[in-house]
Amino acid sequence: MLSPVKNLKIYELVMEQIKDIVKKGELKTGDKLPSERDLCERLEVSRSSVREALKALQMLGLIESKHGEGNFIKENFEDSLLEPLSIVFLLLGSKDEEVLELRRVIEPEIAALAAKNITGEQLIELKEIMNELNETIDAEISVSLDKKFHYKIAKASGNNLISTIMFSISSLIEKYIEKSKVHTLNKELVKTQHEEIWKALEAKDFEAAATAVRKHLELNTDL
Amino acid sequence: MLSPVKNLKIYELVMEQIKDIVKKGELKTGDKLPSERDLCERLEVSRSSVREALKALQMLGLIESKHGEGNFIKENFEDSLLEPLSIVFLLLGSKDEEVLELRRVIEPEIAALAAKNITGEQLIELKEIMNELNETIDAEISVSLDKKFHYKIAKASGNNLISTIMFSISSLIEKYIEKSKVHTLNKELVKTQHEEIWKALEAKDFEAAATAVRKHLELNTDL
Numbered sequence: 001m002l003s004p005v006k007n008l009k010i011y012e013l014v015m016e017q018i019k020d021i022v023k024k025g026e027l028k029t030g031d032k033l034p035s036e037r038d039l040c041e042r043l044e045v046s047r048s049s050v051r052e053a054l055k056a057l058q059m060l061g062l063i064e065s066k067h068g069e070g071n072f073i074k075e076n077f078e079d080s081l082l083e084p085l086s087i088v089f090l091l092l093g094s095k096d097e098e099v100l101e102l103r104r105v106i107e108p109e110i111a112a113l114a115a116k117n118i119t120g121e122q123l124i125e126l127k128e129i130m131n132e133l134n135e136t137i138d139a140e141i142s143v144s145l146d147k148k149f150h151y152k153i154a155k156a157s158g159n160n161l162i163s164t165i166m167f168s169i170s171s172l173i174e175k176y177i178e179k180s181k182v183h184t185l186n187k188e189l190v191k192t193q194h195e196e197i198w199k200a201l202e203a204k205d206f207e208a209a210a211t212a213v214r215k216h217l218e219l220n221t222d223l
Numbered sequence: 224m225l226s227p228v229k230n231l232k233i234y235e236l237v238m239e240q241i242k243d244i245v246k247k248g249e250l251k252t253g254d255k256l257p258s259e260r261d262l263c264e265r266l267e268v269s270r271s272s273v274r275e276a277l278k279a280l281q282m283l284g285l286i287e288s289k290h291g292e293g294n295f296i297k298e299n300f301e302d303s304l305l306e307p308l309s310i311v312f313l314l315l316g317s318k319d320e321e322v323l324e325l326r327r328v329i330e331p332e333i334a335a336l337a338a339k340n341i342t343g344e345q346l347i348e349l350k351e352i353m354n355e356l357n358e359t360i361d362a363e364i365s366v367s368l369d370k371k372f373h374y375k376i377a378k379a380s381g382n383n384l385i386s387t388i389m390f391s392i393s394s395l396i397e398k399y400i401e402k403s404k405v406h407t408l409n410k411e412l413v414k415t416q417h418e419e420i421w422k423a424l425e426a427k428d429f430e431a432a433a434t435a436v437r438k439h440l441e442l443n444t445d446l
Contacts, residue, residue, distance in 0.1 A: 023398060056282040098384045105332040105385065113328065161321045161395075162328065165388060172384075175246060 010045055014053035017043045022073075033063060033071040099176040102169070104217050107150065108210040110157050110166070115201050115209040117158035123202055126152050130194050142183035147174040149194060153213075156201070182219060189219065233268055237276035240266045245296075256286060256294040322399040325392070327440050330373065331433035333380050333389070334420065338429040340381035346425055349375050353417050365406035370397040372417060376436075379424070405442060412442065 018039075021027050034042065039050045054071060057063045063071045129152060133145040147170055154166035166173075177183075182190055193216040200208035241262075244250050257265065262273045277294060280286045286294045352375060356368040370393055377389035400406075405413055416439040423431035 019394070023394065059279040059282055095383075098382050101336065101382050102384050102388075105336070106329055109328040109332070113324070159321050159324050160318075161325050161392075165325075165392070169384075169388070171242075171246065 010049040010052070014039070014043055014045055014049055015056060018053065018057070027073055029073050030075045031073050032069075033073065035070060096176060096179060099172055100217065103173065103176075104214070106162075106166075107153075107217065108213045110154050110162060111197065111201070111209040111213040112206040113159060113162070114153045114156040115204050115206040118156040118201050118204075122152065122156045123198070126156075126198055126201070130191075130198060133194070134191055139183055140178075142187075143174055143178045146177050146183065146190070153197070153201070180219075186219060190216075193219065233272040233275070237262070237266055237268055237272055238279060241276065241280070250296055252296050253298050254296050255292075256296065258293060319399060319402060322395055323440065326396065326399075327437070329385075329389075330376075330440065331436045333377050333385060334424070334432040334436040335429040336382060336385070337376045337379035338424050338427050338432040341379040341424050341427075345375065345379045346421070349379075349421055349424070353414075353421060356417070357414055362406055363401075365410075366397055366401045369400050369406065369413070376420070376424070403442075409442060413439075416442065 018027075018033075027033070033039070033054075036047060036050050036054070040047050043050070054063065054065075058065060058071075062074060064074055065071050126149065129145055129149045133142060133149065136142055136145070150173060151163070151166055151170050154163045157163060193212065197209060197212040197216060200212050241250075241256075250256070256262070256277075259270060259273050259277070262277075263270050266273070277286065277288075281288060281294075285297060287297050288294050349372065352368055352372045356365060356372065359365055359368070373396060374386070374389055374393050377386045380386060416435065420432060420435040420439060423429075423435050
């Protein structure tokens with residue numbers, strides 16, 4: 001069942017196989033994994049390799065072990081898995097212009113989706129973030145709130161996949177905002193532009209939302 | 224130095240701290256990590272917690288251990304790390320419409336970037352993928368080549384961050400293409416549309432490239 005793959009450790013092969021099971025749709029979030037013994041038989045590997053793979057999946061935050069019940073695929077990955085991922089993006093994305101380019105590729109379109117799908121509650125939450133941002137003079141808090149503002153818009157897109165991707169790069173975005181020093185240099189302009197984005201979202205005007213985000217991301221061209 | 228965080232295991236806290244070091248720009252790809260002893264002292268945790276964190280980072284494919292030399296941050300993550308990530312996206316992204324929506328958000332803009340930055344060599348490679356795709360009648364191979372075609376375009380964007388994200392969702396895209404049965408139902412149309420995309424890239428016409436990709440992604444609306 002296992003075909004030889006170069007440079008892969010056994011537990012990585014086991015993870016590959018588990019991935020294939022997921023891909024076939026046999027396993028989804030919340031489901032119980034086959035027992036260690038079943039996995040050994042099905043994947044034709046030793047018990048210790050299966051244990052190592054399960055440990056790796058646990059470390060990745062993909063599965064959780066419930067005492068006496070076995071291993072389950074997590075219902076919610078937000079807390080755990082994407083954090084290590086953000087380390088990768090931090091390592092890879094050291095170039096500021098790449099981060100800005102990525103933001104320009106995805107965020108205007110995400111805002112357009114959000115304009116279609118945002119709920120009243122989400123509009124209020126966004127407004128609260130904006131108010132907090134206006135009230136603080138702390139640079140670090142400002143950066144964190146600004147990141148939160150943009151992530152909230154991704155959540156409001158209603159597309160789980162999109163918000164997961166935005167979540168996984170949010171450390172990068174945070175670092176980018178921090179380096180741009182926009183909250184020290186252009187605090188008033190950020191305020192006006194965030195309001196403009198908010199108004200377009202409230203009006204459910206998807207073109208205006210995309211345009212407002214695009215304009216907002218122009219702010220840092222000279223970084 | 225460590226502030227208490229709910230529900231986090233010690234090794235996760237250590238990973239958090241290592242992430243902070245990366246965030247501050249003290250560590251980048253290829254760099255050597257501080258020794259286990261240094262990490263213990265700096266992070267004020269036990270040797271075994273540091274070892275567990277390093278093991279987790281190794282499993283994630285973020286670091287590699289060189290015998291007698293210590294631990295290094297990997298130069299290239301493509302082979303290892305993003306594979307487990309694609310499991311998450313497979314699990315999360317079970318909704319076909321979410322995958323299509325994501326593709327519509329990012330791929331036209333990525334193609335526009337690629338039109339600006341694609342090299343002659345990459346154009347030839349893309350052409351080769353198209354030729355292989357035209358020659359095969361195997362459904363599975365077609366799906367894999369189609370995925371490769373779109374990933375190559377992301378690589379040609381010249382933005383490492385963007386191609387990493389595309390790589391991390393490529394299993395999802397593959398599954399999506401497979402389910403759309405587009406290679407069984409519309410093989411000729413796929414061929415024509417891929418050619419259209421290729422011509423726009425060759426002409427370095429970024430608007431035409433985005434439009435061609437947008438049109439291509441309309442193909443599966445009835446999925």
